[in-house]
Amino acid sequence: MTMKLPEFLESRRIPLPGNLPGSRLIVNREQWLQYAAALRDSGAQLLTLWGADDRDRDAHFRVFAAYLLPQGMVVLEHAMTAPIYPSLAELFPAAQRMQRALYDLLGIAAEAVADEEADTRGWLRHGGWPQTFFPLRRDADANRQHPNISAPYPFVTVEGSGVHEIAVGPVHAGTIEPGHFRFSVVGEKVLRLEAQLGYTHKGVAKLFETQPQSSGHRLAARLSGDTAVAFSWAYCAALESLAGTVCPARAASLRALALEHERLANHLGDLGALGNDAGFAFGLTHFSRLKEDLLRINSIAFGGRYLLDYVIPGGVVADLPVHAPALLLHLYSELETSVTNLRSIYDEHAGLQDRFRTTGRLEPSLAESLGALGIVARASGIARDLRVDHPWPPYDRVVAKCMVQSSGDVAARVQVRFDETFESLRLCRAFLQDLPAGPMHAPVPDAAPDQLGLGVIESWRGPVLIALETGPDGFIRRCHAHDPSWQNWPLIEYAVIGDIVPDFPLINKSFNLSYSGQDG
Amino acid sequence: MWNTLSRMWRTGLLTEPLPVLERALEASSPEFDSLQADLLAVLGRALCIRHVDAGSCNGCELEIQALHNPYYNLEGAGIQFVASPRHADLLLVTGPVSVNMEEALRRTYDAMPGPKLVIAVGDCGACGGIFGTSYASRGGVANILPVNITISGCPPTPTAILRGILQTVRPAVTEI
Numbered sequence: 001m002t003m004k005l006p007e008f009l010e011s012r013r014i015p016l017p018g019n020l021p022g023s024r025l026i027v028n029r030e031q032w033l034q035y036a037a038a039l040r041d042s043g044a045q046l047l048t049l050w051g052a053d054d055r056d057r058d059a060h061f062r063v064f065a066a067y068l069l070p071q072g073m074v075v076l077e078h079a080m081t082a083p084i085y086p087s088l089a090e091l092f093p094a095a096q097r098m099q100r101a102l103y104d105l106l107g108i109a110a111e112a113v114a115d116e117e118a119d120t121r122g123w124l125r126h127g128g129w130p131q132t133f134f135p136l137r138r139d140a141d142a143n144r145q146h147p148n149i150s151a152p153y154p155f156v157t158v159e160g161s162g163v164h165e166i167a168v169g170p171v172h173a174g175t176i177e178p179g180h181f182r183f184s185v186v187g188e189k190v191l192r193l194e195a196q197l198g199y200t201h202k203g204v205a206k207l208f209e210t211q212p213q214s215s216g217h218r219l220a221a222r223l224s225g226d227t228a229v230a231f232s233w234a235y236c237a238a239l240e241s242l243a244g245t246v247c248p249a250r251a252a253s254l255r256a257l258a259l260e261h262e263r264l265a266n267h268l269g270d271l272g273a274l275g276n277d278a279g280f281a282f283g284l285t286h287f288s289r290l291k292e293d294l295l296r297i298n299s300i301a302f303g304g305r306y307l308l309d310y311v312i313p314g315g316v317v318a319d320l321p322v323h324a325p326a327l328l329l330h331l332y333s334e335l336e337t338s339v340t341n342l343r344s345i346y347d348e349h350a351g352l353q354d355r356f357r358t359t360g361r362l363e364p365s366l367a368e369s370l371g372a373l374g375i376v377a378r379a380s381g382i383a384r385d386l387r388v389d390h391p392w393p394p395y396d397r398v399v400a401k402c403m404v405q406s407s408g409d410v411a412a413r414v415q416v417r418f419d420e421t422f423e424s425l426r427l428c429r430a431f432l433q434d435l436p437a438g439p440m441h442a443p444v445p446d447a448a449p450d451q452l453g454l455g456v457i458e459s460w461r462g463p464v465l466i467a468l469e470t471g472p473d474g475f476i477r478r479c480h481a482h483d484p485s486w487q488n489w490p491l492i493e494y495a496v497i498g499d500i501v502p503d504f505p506l507i508n509k510s511f512n513l514s515y516s517g518q519d520g
Numbered sequence: 521m522w523n524t525l526s527r528m529w530r531t532g533l534l535t536e537p538l539p540v541l542e543r544a545l546e547a548s549s550p551e552f553d554s555l556q557a558d559l560l561a562v563l564g565r566a567l568c569i570r571h572v573d574a575g576s577c578n579g580c581e582l583e584i585q586a587l588h589n590p591y592y593n594l595e596g597a598g599i600q601f602v603a604s605p606r607h608a609d610l611l612l613v614t615g616p617v618s619v620n621m622e623e624a625l626r627r628t629y630d631a632m633p634g635p636k637l638v639i640a641v642g643d644c645g646a647c648g649g650i651f652g653t654s655y656a657s658r659g660g661v662a663n664i665l666p667v668n669i670t671i672s673g674c675p676p677t678p679t680a681i682l683r684g685i686l687q688t689v690r691p692a693v694t695e696i
Contacts, residue, residue: 128619128656135655142655148622170624173603175571175584178621199620200575203656222650225579225675269585282524288589289534295586306579308674345523516577519618 006038009074017241018454019392021072032078033086033113036065039076044069045371046092047456048465048482049099051106053137054079057450061108064480065095066454066465072390073454075467083108090116094371094487097123101198101520105205107134124198124519127151135206136478142206158184158192166501170199177515181504188500193493200519208479209471213239213446214313216476220466221308223481224517229255229262230459231466231481232311237392237455238468239313242447249436251315252394257431258307258316260424263460264335265294267417267424270512271339274414275346277506278355283346290338297331300324315441325432332425343418356411360495360507363408372491373484374462376511379416380408386458398430408495413510420460446474461485461514483517535593567599567689570608570632574625574664575657576615579675580642584612586678599685605631610688613665616644616651617658629665637668637688641681646670 008031009023016022027035036046044067052062060079065088067074078085087110088095099110100123112118129135129146157165163186170178180196204223208216220235221228233255240247247255268291275283295305301324302310303317310317320328346352362372367380377384386392387400403419405412447453447470455466462484471477492511496504573581587594588601602608605628617625629638640661643649647670648659661667671684 124620126620128622133655140655143653144655145653145658146619146655148619150623170621171572171628175573175581175601177573177576177578177581178624199624200573200615200618201620201656202575202616202618202651203654204651206654206656207651219650222577222579222674225577226582228579269582282528284588285590286527286531288586289531289591292586292589292591305677306582306675308579341523341527345527348523514578516575519620 006035006042008035008038013074016073016075016452016454017238018073018456019237019241020386020390020454020456022075022454023072024075024077024452026077026079029078029080029086032063032065032076033088033091035076036088036091039067039069039074040091042069044074045373046088046094047073047463048467048480048486049088049095049102050467050480050482051102051108051136052469052478053106056138061106063102063108064467066467066482068456068463070389073456075452075454084111085109086111087113087116087118090114092371093369094490097490098486105134105136107137121154122198124201126153126198135203142203153180153196155182155194155196156192160186162186163191179515183501183504185501188502190496190499190501190504193496193504195489195493197489197515198519200516202516202520204520205478205480208476211476213243213470213474213476214444216468216479217311217313218309220479220481221311223520224483224514225306225308226266227262227459227461227464227483227514227517228306228308229258229311230457230464232308233259234455234457234464234466234481235468235479236311236313237457238453238466239447239455240444241455242451242453242468242470243313243444245314245442245444247315247393248438248440248442249394250319250438251440251442253431253435254316254320254440255311256394257428258302258310259457259459260428260431261294261298261302262307263424264421264428265291265298266460266512267421268294268339270509271342271346271414271417271421273509274356274410274506275352277509278352280349280352283342283352286338286342290335293331293334297327301328312441313444315439317440319440325435328432329429332429336422336425339418339421346414353411355503355506356414357407357409359410359499359503360492360510361407361409362491362495364406366494367408367491370491370494371487373487374459375413375416375420376488376491377462378403379405379412381406386456386463394431397434398427400427410506410510450477459484461512462488464517481520483514485513485515485518488513489518534590535596567610567685568602568608569599569610569612569685570602570605570628571612571614572625572628574613574615574621574645574661575618575651576642576644580614580645583675583678583681584614584641587681592678592682594682597682605629606633608632608636610637610639610685611665612639612641613645613661614641616648616653617661617664619656619658622658622664625664638665639684639688640667640670641684642676643672643674646672649674
């Protein structure tokens with residue numbers, strides 16, 4: 001698809017370092033909205049929103065909005081003296097929760113535009129620190145502990161004859177992360193679902209500001225443990241683009257191999273869990289076995305079951321041991337055979353398909369207008385995958401295929417996972433068989449202060465982003481991390497409407513979003 | 521159906537002995553066998569665990585979930601994860617305790633019948649890990665609840681978690 005860049009972009013853009021083509025524009029208050037509207041009309045998606053307190057530097061607060069276009073990334077930057085800016089929620093509904101989070105962290109408020117209803121409820125702040133304390137402000141003492149003063153969260157209520165509420169969480173029945181779900185139901189039918197997240201907020205953004213650039217990747221990897229490779233790669237990509245380092249070809253291929261292994265591990269786990277949530281425990285047993293096989297090979301090939309510290313600035317920690325390639329190729333064949341077999345069992349199981357099909361439907365038009373990302377978007381007919389649309393090295397050497405389904409239900413999200421598993425195996429083989437020679441890492445000098453760089457990587461869940469601003473003496477001034485769960489969490493609330501309460505675990509699993517990645 | 525049954529038959533029993541790969545990989549593999557025997561002897565098939573994520577990055581959750589796969593066969597060792605704290609003997613806590621989860625964690629602990637045990641899983645549960653203490657994090661689980669044992673690792677392997685559970689339960693059982 002070729003699209004013309006909006007004119008304002010061409011004339012005023014400043015190149016933005018990163019692993020994807022990027023531009024940065026400094027805009028005033030009016031342009032912040034005006035350009036956002038123009039970007040939306042040219043097919044842009046709002047990827048993330050963040051702010052910064054630069055009063056120590058130039059007496060301004062700043063907000064940044066990162067848009068994903070068919071041409072690459074565009075970041076709009078708006079500086080202000082009073083901490084208030086026009087809300088983007090009318091144009092991009094996904095902005096709403098991000099704006100609430102931005103306020104909780106920085107005290108920079110989104111001003112409601114037109115007839116938009118402002119939502120001023122705390123998102124990350126639940127009462128664990130005072131309303132007047134904004135942790136990301138330069139003068140905030142982030143190490144200070146405050147007493148918890150919890151207050152009830154005002155959920156939107158549904159009224160009518162026979163309507164009642166079911167409150168679930170934050171502690172759930174299984175081994176999963178914490179979050180609260182409030183269902184308004186009639187009988188078993190869900191009329192409305194509202195989620196309250198932020199329970200695992202650990203102050204990652206503030207913590208980044210205490211880190212040297214050379215160790216930020218460790219924190220990035222721990223933003224969401226199941227997406228460790230993607231986040232640490234995004235961090236390293238941002239840092240390398242600022243430090244002028246090029247990751248050596250062999251290391252880049254190994255990073256991609258690790259990223260695909262992360263995708264495989266998560267897809268295998270999800271496929272099993274989805275079978276289990278639909279009453280087919282056989283699926284969980286077999287897929288969890290395959291996942292374990294993969295994790296054990298991971299510890300031989302990459303030095304760990306989960307690759308939290310494999311990607312480092314400049315490259316990767318270590319080369320594959322000599323015997324690893326043969327083991328890996330053998331694993332890929334085993335997985336291919338087993339998953340093909342299990343797929344036909346899933347496809348032919350009437351009871352399973354009955355639970356999967358038409359359940360948790362997310363209409364393609366809704367997915368598009370609400371800005372769905374990653375596998376959720378691809379299961380609702382949106383063919384977007386950064387590995388395909390903006391292949392950064394080494395994805396430019398293989399031609400990845402984008403796996404799309406159109407029905408938007410649980411069945412579609414299952415099929416996308418199956419298709420991506422096979423595609424991932426194909427890519428793994430391609431990377432492994434064509435592994436360039438060369439060093440494992442290149443030196444990364446400290447990047448000069450006050451520069452902004454982006455790292456954007458297509459994780460198994462969808463695009464993750466790291467926006468890194470450097471400080472003096474090789475430290476980080478500000479680092480914003482974005483997980484695609486931000487966009488996809490609100491979509492579950494649409495997908496469950498009209499389904500029954502017992503289908504929620506299945507629908508939730510088919511999205512499999514990160515709580516920790518969202519909460520930060 | 522034929523396909524399903526045939527796959528079950530062809531896959532066979534995966535639990536014990538541990539796969540060749542694991543033996544080659546982990547020096548502690550004979551230990552794993554005795555660990556399984558110890559677990560059975562001590563627990564007598566009756567340990568109920570309630571897991572709470574108090575702010576983890578979800579890495580530890582992945583390894584706790586892995587305990588359910590056929591290789592580790594957790595239920596075969598007499599350990600069951602339960603959905604309610606009222607049914608639990610042991611609380612398995614992951615993550616640094618986020619300020620936003622502090623109250624829910626305390627309430628879960630209070631809802632458990634005594635005698636009760638607490639295990640803090642992972643480097644974060646042990647001491648706050650990379651997240652430490654801050655405006656948003658209370659640090660290690662011991663800052664909030666009495667902890668019997670901590671299992672370090674980022675994330676700890678399923679075998680390390682099993683070992684930690686045994687270590688916690690053994691003195692407790694002797695005491696009772």
